Amino acid sequence: MSHKSPKDFFAPLAVGAPAPLREIPARPSRAIHFFDPSNPKMAAKVPAMVGTVDVLLGNLEDAVKADNKVAAREGLVKIASETANLGGNRGPTQLWTRINSLDSPWVLDDLVTLVTEIGDKLDVVMVPKVQGPEDIHYVDRLLAQLEAKGGVQKPILIHAILETARGVANVEEIALASPRMQGISLGPADLAADRKMKTTRVGGGHPGYLVRQDPVDGDIHGNRTVFQQDLWHYTIAKMVDACAAAGIYPYYGPFGDITDVVAAEDQFRNAFLLGCVGTWSLHPKQIEIANRVFSPSVEDIKHARRVVAAMGDGTGAVMLDGKMEDDASLKQCLVLVDLAEELAAIDPKLKELYDTIEIED
Ligand code: GLV
Numbered sequence: 339m340s341h342k343s344p345k346d347f348f349a350p351l352a353v354g355a356p357a358p359l360r361e362i363p364a365r366p367s368r369a370i371h372f373f374d375p376s377n378p379k380m381a382a383k384v385p386a387m388v389g390t391v392d393v394l395l396g397n398l399e400d401a402v403k404a405d406n407k408v409a410a411r412e413g414l415v416k417i418a419s420e421t422a423n424l425g426g427n428r429g430p431t432q433l434w435t436r437i438n439s440l441d442s443p444w445v446l447d448d449l450v451t452l453v454t455e456i457g458d459k460l461d462v463v464m465v466p467k468v469q470g471p472e473d474i475h476y477v478d479r480l481l482a483q484l485e486a487k488g489g490v491q492k493p494i495l496i497h498a499i500l501e502t503a504r505g506v507a508n509v510e511e512i513a514l515a516s517p518r519m520q521g522i523s524l525g526p527a528d529l530a531a532d533r534k535m536k537t538t539r540v541g542g543g544h545p546g547y548l549v550r551q552d553p554v555d556g557d558i559h560g561n562r563t564v565f566q567q568d569l570w571h572y573t574i575a576k577m578v579d580a581c582a583a584a585g586i587y588p589y590y591g592p593f594g595d596i597t598d599v600v601a602a603e604d605q606f607r608n609a610f611l612l613g614c615v616g617t618w619s620l621h622p623k624q625i626e627i628a629n630r631v632f633s634p635s636v637e638d639i640k641h642a643r644r645v646v647a648a649m650g651d652g653t654g655a656v657m658l659d660g661k662m663e664d665d666a667s668l669k670q671c672l673v674l675v676d677l678a679e680e681l682a683a684i685d686p687k688l689k690e691l692y693d694t695i696e697i698e699d
């Protein structure tokens with residue numbers, strides 16, 4: 339017998355650790371804004387960003403120089419301790435961290451220090467380069483031991499980055515590996531390298547990945563429209579299914595071309611339409627884009643509320659503007675209405691926007 343009893347799944351993995359959650363709360367996390375806690379200029383901006391972004395993430399992994407790893411860890415402890423309204427349930431802005439990879443010389447001290455010193459403020463630990471459920475099991479037990487040691491009252495959740503070929507192959511098992519699993523993000527840069535894709539970018543499309551319109555009158559060199567395809571479609575769709583099946587949340591990841599706000603918006607919107615709840619932000623400019631894209635539009639909510647009203651008890655079918663609406667389209671509309679309510683609860687501007695929507699008959 340290799341499976342544990344379902345009832346044991348929700349028992350703490352260490353004596354004195356808080357009980358695992360039975361459901362992952364749907365807390366808004368449209369933008370996960372990365373900052374380097376070892377960079378004093380960036381760190382100084384953090385307190386003023388609380389309340390303007392759903393998630394602030396202190397990054398300890400890639401993009402932090404080896405010589406700065408300890409400074410980043412200590413910087414994060416300092417910022418978390420000194421910023422009163424950040425993390426835990428102290429306000430709308432969550433505090434996450436991205437720890438170093440599990441095979442690195444830093445990760446053990448990252449976890450020991452962060453959980454025992456700021457464990458009550460830390461909502462989610464993002465684990466990079468996850469290969470399979472065994473990586474989640476390792477972090478799961480260690481977090482429980484450290485929560486017990488540090489007297490942490492609420493379980494710290496785990497977020498996996500999907501950035502290895504093996505991780506993609508195991509994504510369903512990763513999503514189901516622990517009641518701590520909060521979500522999964524696409525890591526297009528590491529994933530491209532690990533898969534040996536022949537690209538050199540951090541996320542986004544590629545002009546070489548295309549299909550071409552058929553030739554007109556056999557003229558293969560004539561004017562033929564090309565359509566760029568999305569390199570990430572397969573992985574995002576697979577990740578969304580794994581997350582939805584496990585009751586956790588999928589995210590796009592980094593979009594490295596900070597200047598191309600137009601293409602970033604397109605890529606974020608594709609992810610939103612496919613089921614993702616948010617994305618990473620690598621620059622304050624991307625927070626605004628993410629907040630807009632991952633919040634249902636006024637038109638979406640107007641239509642969704644109209645369908646909800648027209649469907650009455652939710653059964654049967656009605657015609658609206660020549661289109662058939664039934665239980666299934668109603669359920670889609672409810673996804674948007676529920677999301678709008680969750681967002682309105684923490685975002686006064688959105689609340690005002692959604693509150694003024696008038697439904698047509
Ligand atoms: C993110 O970590 C990536 O590798 O894309």
Ligand code: MG
Nearest residue numbers: 400501525528
């Ligand atoms: Mg990476």
